[in-house]
Amino acid sequence: MPKIVHTDSVFRVDPVKPPDYAEANPLLKLLGLVERTRFAAERELYEPDSLQHLFPLRTLQLYGPASPDQDQLDPAQQDDKTDFQKQNVRDFTLADTRAVRGWAEIGDWRGPFLQLSYRGGPDSALWREAGQLGDAIGCVLSVQGSRPLPVRVPYDEETDFYTVELWGRVGDGLRDLLGPRGRTALDSGLLQPRPDLVTGLGQDFLRDQMTNQDLRLVAPRHAMHPVLPCYLDVRWTASPDGAGSADPPSGSVRLGFEMKVRGWDNYLGVGTSPNPHGGVGFLEYRTLFSEYGRWAGTDDLRRTLEPYNLDAYGTKGHASGDVEPFLAVTYMDLHVLDPACGIGLHRHRDNQEVFLMLEGDGLMVIGDWADSGSRVRSFEVRRLPAGHLALLKGGNLHGLMNPADQRASLFMFGGYD
Structure with a gap:
């Protein structure tokens, strides 16, 4: 059974002053973070409809029930099904890690990419653990159960995050196909060809190849599988080679692209x-x-x-x-x-x-x-x-x-x- 964590806090709402959802709306706050996402190469190389953003949570705050139950702040006891106020999110804070996956296309290659980012500056857990971070940190990464491998993650001044974008393409000839932004990212390590970690091709799920077979059995380790979730086991390290202080201090954190969208x-x-x-x-x-x-x-x-x-x-x-x-x-x-x-x-x-x-x-x-x-x-x-x-x-x-x-x-x- 999963560990039960209801929420971090519930905000009591004054019965005579209902929430003002037009002020600091959390949905707009979250989608603003999506809009500010920056990719390593030229934007036209990414399929915008395929992008999936993952924002791990640090804290969450819900609004409490409406009158006369305004003092019942334990979600396990909030049984009134007609009180919608108690369901609404008031605010949230995010953890240090973010991730994006999607399809990229360049030349005759179409395949998956994965972007991982870690908060820069002294407010991150890794900075507090290590004392100070340099121009690059490390990441020990496993994708879909693969063998954990070290990845160098450079600091990106544009976003104030340590960021790496891993493409499921071999590196041969890639530089000649990229524009100026992509070549700069390739040289700095912000963009890295890593088919050893990010697997799959665009043609793996073409409709004319599907003959009433169970799609769950097709390329199950594919980083952009249309039905199966994609899990990442991540451990950040202060040293680019995977040594030194780490977040988490031991083991790894599991991220998951799990949203079930079918059609x-x-x-x-x-x-x-x-x-x-x-x-x-x-x-x-x-x-x-x-x-x-x-x-x-x-x-x-x-x-x-x-x-x-x-x-x-x-x-x-x-x-x-x-x-x-x-x-x-x-x-x-x-x-x-x-x-x-x-x-x-x-x-x-x-x-x-x-x-x-x-x-x-x-x-x-x-x-x-x-x-x-x-x-x-x-x-x-x-x-x-x-x-x-x-x-x-x-x-x-x-x-x-x-x-x-x-x-x-x-x-x-x-x-x-």
Whole structure:
């Protein structure tokens, strides 16, 4: 069972003075950090729709319940399902590490890249441990269970972070294909060809190669797998060679790109049915989430119940290991998000939920309110295009922003909280 961490603090709200969500909004704060991300090479070499940002959390603050429960600040006891104020995030602080992954394309190569960053300056844990940091630090890194390898990470004055960007491409001929920014990054070590750590090719998941096979079995160590999560085990060191003071002092921290987005591009399997259910013609299908037939046991739609959770029948006090082997649906809503409209960062203690984008586009945020047991608590941000859905597990923080100049249409369903 995961270690239960409800939250760091809950802010009591004065019943006569409701929160002002227009001031210092945490969703805009987080997406501002996404906008300020800088990449090593020329921006046109990156596929913007593929970018996934990971921001590990240090602290989290939630708003407390509305009146008359304004003094009930223990989330385990906040059972009023119609009080939405108690779900909303008030503020957060981030840990020292950040990560981005996505697709890059240069010449005849299209493949994954991974960017890792560590906070510069004396406010980082590594600086406090070592006393002072130089023009480069080290990182001992394992990607998808690979052998841990040392990586030199130079200081980047542009961002005030120690940053390295690892491409899953061999280095032969790369310099001649890069522009001035990319060549400078290659020379400084900010950009490094590391196919030994970042594996996979763009053609590994081409649709014409998929013949109703289980996509989870295709290239499982691929750094941009469309269905499987990508885990990084990271240990930062004050010395570029991996020696000296370290963060964490022993072992490593596990980062995880876990957001479950499925749709026309991301699916478990694809196939064709002739005369579907006694009909006519041919039906092409993509299996997104399923506990049916050969997909039984995937556990994508079940949730583990903590003792404080209200289950689908409204009961609490569950034993360790109890699960709900289904996705409870007690509401279905259609939403229209105007331009620059965002659903704020919030959490549901007791239910799972699905965000299905019908028209338009959005930036989806999913994070960890409680410790998931599979990664360090984090916010994860990635694009949610039309025809794709994001599945939220119980306890996930989440939010959605429509950054476009046109409306976005959204279908939402899940259990009520």
